[in-house]
Amino acid sequence: MNKIRVDISNIFNFVSEKDIFAFQQKIEESIKSLVSKTGKGNDFLGWVDLPDEITETVLSDINAKADFIRRNAEVLVVIGIGGSYLGARAVIEALKHNFDFLLPDDKQKDPIVLYAGQNLSEEYLADLLEVLDKKSYAINVISKSGTTTEPAVTFRILKNHLESKYGKKEAAKRIVATTDKSRGALKQLSTSEGYTTFIVPDDVGGRYSVLTPVGLFPIAVAGFNISELIRGASDMRKQVTGSYSITENPAAMYAAARNALLENDKFVEITVNYLPNLYYFTEWWKQLFGESEGKEGKGIFPAGVVNTTDLHSMGQYIQEGKRKLFETVISVEKSHKEVLIPDDESNLDSLNFISGKNIHYVNQMAERGTTLAHLDGGVPNIKITIPEVNEYYLGQLIYFYEFACAISGYVLGVNPFDQPGVEAYKKNMFALLGKPGFEKENEEIRKRI
């Protein structure tokens, strides 16, 4: 099996081997408690065994309903927020054609996936409804709790739109709900309306749910191979649960390196991509690590850039701003398509020295040059190499990051599976909106604005 590789050689100007290996014991304890499910937040460890426990029946149910949607809809609208949408979007955007919405009809075989319920922009929704007036479409509403405001409000609006477009009976066939197996408003509604439902397991939290139907159903509708994604995750699971050693286990190595950097005051981690279609993968990673580690006044702040685009904006800060940063570069070895730089007789742009080269080669040289420049500027970097962007390696990368995040959170001493901090804004928003039960908070907050 080809593997994802982690290289930490570019951090040793900033931390010593001793700093890294100081975490060996904590890492061993963390892996043991993840596998034996005895650590903090152990009621949310369903994701650990998921790639090997998901059944063929679940996968074929997902593929069967996805085929129905693929035959009957030009667009799938995924309604969800946070962990209930970012994983699917990360994989779909990574794999899809960059300009799928402009492909000629004879080439456009897969439904376009659009996203809603991840913001409260009225214009975004109005524009979406305008587009949906003219398209055949289906909805996948995803909410584990079934009560999150943004997706719930959005679903109300889109459900009405879908029902007036197709009638209640046909609309019900075009709605798939992914939610809790027995609790919550969405589950209740799905049962009474007869929607196809997929289950978010009790013991899997939102940001660890991409390998459940939360991520798998939209990914299958978009035309991608979910069995390959699971196979990649399962191979990575074997690797990261099979060794406690920082030198052998890539997740342990990454977790130890970033915690050593944090101890040396590097508290901002920038995930760096050189492929714009990995933008949402970084967004998924930001949620995974930000929500898992950022608590009790602890944690590394997760940020992201897409180069070479951002070298012409954020590149300045990274090269010369405050020296609290480190980078983790996701380096992709192979491009699936080739575009060559042509020779030009006049050579006015002086680029004939690279004529005949492909763009991926130039991108790789930009990556290597940037890494060294940033290193010289005081920014250590970790390199994660993946052979190519496909379902199998994305599956590996997802599981690698999930496991590394869990280890890292345990090493930091926090519960990586809760998110108490996200409640604060909800309380204020409900108070301001006048939600029944929030009368006292309403009175108090009004005095502050």
Ligand code: PA5
């Ligand atoms: O990771 C998490 O737990 C969160 O980001 C949730 O996924 C998000 O808040 C959405 O929650 P729900 O699926 O209950 O609507």
